[in-house]
Amino acid sequence: MTVAPSRSLRSSAELIRAEEPVLAHNYHPLPVVVARAEGAWVEDVEGRRFLDMLAGYSALNFGHRHPALIEAAHRQLDQLTLTSRAFHNDRLAQFAESLAELTGLDMVLPMNTGAEAVESAVKVARKWAYEVKGVAPDRATIVVAADNFHGRTTTIVSFSTDETARAGFGPFTPGFRVVPYNDLAALEAAIDETTAAVLIEPIQGEAGVVIPDDGYLRGVRELTRRTGCLFVADEIQSGLGRTGRTLAVEHEGVVPDVLLLGKALGGGIVPVSAVVARREVLQVLRPGEHGSTFGGNPLSAAVGSAVVELLETGEFQRRAAELGVVLRGGLDALVGKGVKSFRARGLWAGVDIDPAIGTGREISERLMREGVLVKDTHGSTIRLAPPLTITGEELRTALGALETVLGQGA
Structure with missing residues (x-):
C-alpha cells in the first residue's frame, strides 16, 4: 500500500469502547479499526497493515479505491x-x-x-x-x-x-x-x-x-x-x-x-x-x-x-479463475492439517476448520494477529473472498498465515 501511514487521535481500543454505548449491537466485528485502505490492504488507526481476505463480502471485488x-x-x-x-x-x-x-x-x-x-x-x-x-x-x-x-x-x-x-x-x-x-x-x-x-x-x-x-x-x-x-x-x-x-x-x-x-x-x-x-x-x-x-x-x-x-475487459474474471487455482492448491495442502474440508470456486472459498483447533471466530481473531482479515460464518467455517486485484504473492501470504495459525493448535 503506497498511501502514507494514518494516525488517529484515538487508539483502536478507545474507538471500540466509544462505539459500545451509541451503536446498535447488530454486528460483532473483529477488534480492528480500519482507517485507510488501498488495493488488497487496509491500515488501522495505529498504522498496522492487514491483508483483506474478505473484501466487504465481495463488495470490494476490485479492491479498495480502484x-x-x-x-x-x-x-x-x-x-x-x-x-x-x-x-x-x-x-x-x-x-x-x-x-x-x-x-x-x-x-x-x-x-x-x-x-x-x-x-x-x-x-x-x-x-x-x-x-x-x-x-x-x-x-x-x-x-x-x-x-x-x-x-x-x-x-x-x-x-x-x-x-x-x-x-x-x-x-x-x-x-x-x-x-x-x-x-x-x-x-x-x-x-x-x-x-x-x-x-x-x-x-x-x-x-x-x-x-x-x-x-x-x-x-x-x-x-x-x-x-x-x-x-x-x-x-x-x-x-x-x-x-x-x-x-x-x-x-x-x-x-x-x-x-x-x-x-x-x-x-x-x-x-x-x-x-x-x-x-x-x-x-x-x-x-x-x-x-x-x-x-x-x-x-x-x-x-x-x-x-x-x-x-x-475480462481481466478480473481471468484473474479470479487463475488465482483460484492457487487458492485451491493452498487449501488442498492444509486438508488434514487443521482444515477438515473446503469448497471453492474462483477467488471464493468456505473453509471448514477442525473444531478441536478453534471456532471460526477464534481462527479469524488469530489470523488478524497474523495480519490477515477474514470472517467466520457458521460454527468453525471461515470464508475467504479477497479482492480480485490480489497478487499471487499476497494470496500465498494469506495461505501461509492460515497454515501458521492452524499449526498453533487449540
Missing part, C-alpha cells in the same frame, strides 16, 4: 449526485444499457442495496404471476432454498431457515415454500400452478460457499421453463467476477429470467444494486408501483458504469 472507480466517482461528484427518479439524469441510460448487455438480459431496475433488489424481485415476480401467468390474486408463491441468505428485511427473513435472523421478528410474510438446496426432485415437488418463481443463490455464500452439483442450475432452468415460472438468480455475492466468470450461472451456461446484482456493482464506493430481467418480466411495473429515491442516482450510475467497463 483508480478507475475513484476517478469516475470524483468526476461525477463535480457534476451531479442526485435528482431522484422524478427527473431523468444523463448517466442512467448508459448504466442500464451496459449492464443489460453485460448480462445478456433486456431491462434494468436500479436500486441501492442487495436486500432491496431481492424485495423488488419478489414484488416483480408476484406481479408477473398475476398479470402474465394468470395466478389468482394473492395466491402467488415463491420457492426458495434452505440455508439461503438473501438479506435481513422482514419479508426476506420470513423465508430464512437461520433462526438467528428470524427469531423475534415475526409475524412473517406468507407465500414462500422452502426446499433443500441442490435437490431438483424436492424443487419439482414444490412447484404448482401458483408458483411465480424459484429464487436461489447459484452458490450459497453465507451458508459457507456451498456449491451445488454440476447440472443443478441447468436443472433449475429447465424445470422453471417447463413449469412456466421464473428463475430468479441471486448473484449479489457470487456475481461480477468472483467465481472466475462474470456470473456464477455461466459455469453451467444458464441465463435466468431475473438476475439480482449488488455489492461489487457499487465498486466499494456507493451502494448500488439492480434487478436485471427479460423485458416481459420487468414491463409489469408501471409508474407509482415501485421506486426508490436514490435508486439510479447519477453518482451510482457513474460508478456502476465504470464497474461494467472493468468487467467488459
Whole structure:
C-alpha cells in the first residue's frame, strides 16, 4: 500500500469502547479499526497493515479505491449526485444499457442495496404471476432454498431457515415454500400452478460457499421453463467476477429470467444494486408501483458504469479463475492439517476448520494477529473472498498465515 501511514487521535481500543454505548449491537466485528485502505490492504488507526481476505463480502471485488472507480466517482461528484427518479439524469441510460448487455438480459431496475433488489424481485415476480401467468390474486408463491441468505428485511427473513435472523421478528410474510438446496426432485415437488418463481443463490455464500452439483442450475432452468415460472438468480455475492466468470450461472451456461446484482456493482464506493430481467418480466411495473429515491442516482450510475467497463475487459474474471487455482492448491495442502474440508470456486472459498483447533471466530481473531482479515460464518467455517486485484504473492501470504495459525493448535 503506497498511501502514507494514518494516525488517529484515538487508539483502536478507545474507538471500540466509544462505539459500545451509541451503536446498535447488530454486528460483532473483529477488534480492528480500519482507517485507510488501498488495493488488497487496509491500515488501522495505529498504522498496522492487514491483508483483506474478505473484501466487504465481495463488495470490494476490485479492491479498495480502484483508480478507475475513484476517478469516475470524483468526476461525477463535480457534476451531479442526485435528482431522484422524478427527473431523468444523463448517466442512467448508459448504466442500464451496459449492464443489460453485460448480462445478456433486456431491462434494468436500479436500486441501492442487495436486500432491496431481492424485495423488488419478489414484488416483480408476484406481479408477473398475476398479470402474465394468470395466478389468482394473492395466491402467488415463491420457492426458495434452505440455508439461503438473501438479506435481513422482514419479508426476506420470513423465508430464512437461520433462526438467528428470524427469531423475534415475526409475524412473517406468507407465500414462500422452502426446499433443500441442490435437490431438483424436492424443487419439482414444490412447484404448482401458483408458483411465480424459484429464487436461489447459484452458490450459497453465507451458508459457507456451498456449491451445488454440476447440472443443478441447468436443472433449475429447465424445470422453471417447463413449469412456466421464473428463475430468479441471486448473484449479489457470487456475481461480477468472483467465481472466475462474470456470473456464477455461466459455469453451467444458464441465463435466468431475473438476475439480482449488488455489492461489487457499487465498486466499494456507493451502494448500488439492480434487478436485471427479460423485458416481459420487468414491463409489469408501471409508474407509482415501485421506486426508490436514490435508486439510479447519477453518482451510482457513474460508478456502476465504470464497474461494467472493468468487467467488459475480462481481466478480473481471468484473474479470479487463475488465482483460484492457487487458492485451491493452498487449501488442498492444509486438508488434514487443521482444515477438515473446503469448497471453492474462483477467488471464493468456505473453509471448514477442525473444531478441536478453534471456532471460526477464534481462527479469524488469530489470523488478524497474523495480519490477515477474514470472517467466520457458521460454527468453525471461515470464508475467504479477497479482492480480485490480489497478487499471487499476497494470496500465498494469506495461505501461509492460515497454515501458521492452524499449526498453533487449540
